[in-house]
Amino acid sequence: MADPFAPNDVWLVGAGPGDPELLTRKAERLLREASVVFYDALVGPEVLTLAQPGTRLVHVGKRSGRHSKDQRTIDRMIVDAALAGERVVRLKGGDPCIFGRATEELDACRAAGIAVRICPGVTAASAAAATLGLSLTLRGLARKLTFVTAHARGSEKLDLNWSALADGEGTLVVYMGKAAASEVSSQLIAAGLSRDTPVALVESASLPEERVFLTRLDLLGLASRTTMGHGPTLLLIGKALKSCDSRIITFGQKQVFRRERGNETLPA
Ligand code: SAH
Numbered sequence: 082m083a084d085p086f087a088p089n090d091v092w093l094v095g096a097g098p099g100d101p102e103l104l105t106r107k108a109e110r111l112l113r114e115a116s117v118v119f120y121d122a123l124v125g126p127e128v129l130t131l132a133q134p135g136t137r138l139v140h141v142g143k144r145s146g147r148h149s150k151d152q153r154t155i156d157r158m159i160v161d162a163a164l165a166g167e168r169v170v171r172l173k174g175g176d177p178c179i180f181g182r183a184t185e186e187l188d189a190c191r192a193a194g195i196a197v198r199i200c201p202g203v204t205a206a207s208a209a210a211a212t213l214g215l216s217l218t219l220r221g222l223a224r225k226l227t228f229v230t231a232h233a234r235g236s237e238k239l240d241l242n243w244s245a246l247a248d249g250e251g252t253l254v255v256y257m258g259k260a261a262a263s264e265v266s267s268q269l270i271a272a273g274l275s276r277d278t279p280v281a282l283v284e285s286a287s288l289p290e291e292r293v294f295l296t297r298l299d300l301l302g303l304a305s306r307t308t309m310g311h312g313p314t315l316l317l318i319g320k321a322l323k324s325c326d327s328r329i330i331t332f333g334q335k336q337v338f339r340r341e342r343g344n345e346t347l348p349a
């Protein structure tokens with residue numbers, strides 16, 4: 082197979098949601114053949130073990146409130162490594178082009194005359210749907226799928242078009258939405274979405290510590306504060322989530338509580 086790294090090329094690679102088996106074959110190959118990998122906080126730890134022992138692994142992660150490197154520093158590190166002739170992989174959680182600040186890095190590389198290529202990844206919404214065992218779209222009931230980020234800078238209020246998002250015929254997937262869950266819930270209800278719209282919270286989808294909590298829109302804020310841990314969490318809202326016809330709460334892929342047709346039972 083031809084060498085995927087032309088001189089000075091950078092690859093922007095999707096690491097998927099965490100489970101290394103959810104990497105694309107191309108991503109795995111690029112990781113094996115890189116000389117340096119700049120990776121985010123959300124890249125699953127096992128994914129990094131796929132790099133060769135001599136590969137330099139550089140953490141440039143950002144978790145909200147704990148920015149370890151600013152975006153410009155990251156851009157410069159990538160550009161410098163590429164100009165120095167390294168085989169550069171920039172590894173980002175999920176798909177690099179979904180809430181991944183890819184544009185800044187693409188622009189920085191291109192401005193420096195460096196070609197960047199993109200290897201897509203499985204985004205967290207797809208992993209969460211797989212965890213829940215359901216489809217995010219439903220014929221006739223959920224014809225629209227919206228990905229939105231509810232990350233607000235500092236104490237800024239969320240500036241989203243709530244009436245457009247409060248669509249009973251769509252599925253809304255909220256990235257970076259755990260801290261703003263109460264506001265998401267109250268704004269969607271105020272904009273007309275039914276209080277009992279089904280909601281799922283999925284934390285660390287595809288990882289061993291995965292957790293799921295199913296609830297309804299008016300209880301979303303409470304559920305987010307009381308049921309989730311510290312991992313990355315998606316909020317999924319809409320009729321499509323009703324297809325989980327039992328209420329399942331899982332902790333670490335172990336189902337601990339199940340309610341079907343009003344009967345609460347512990348799993349056998
Ligand atoms: N590019 C990534 C998203 C980055 S934004 C992608 O395509 O998935 C970061 C947010 O993604 C987190 O705050 C969380 O809302 C979500 N996320 C990422 N990985 C996740 C996972 N394994 N489980 C649940 N949510 C996840």
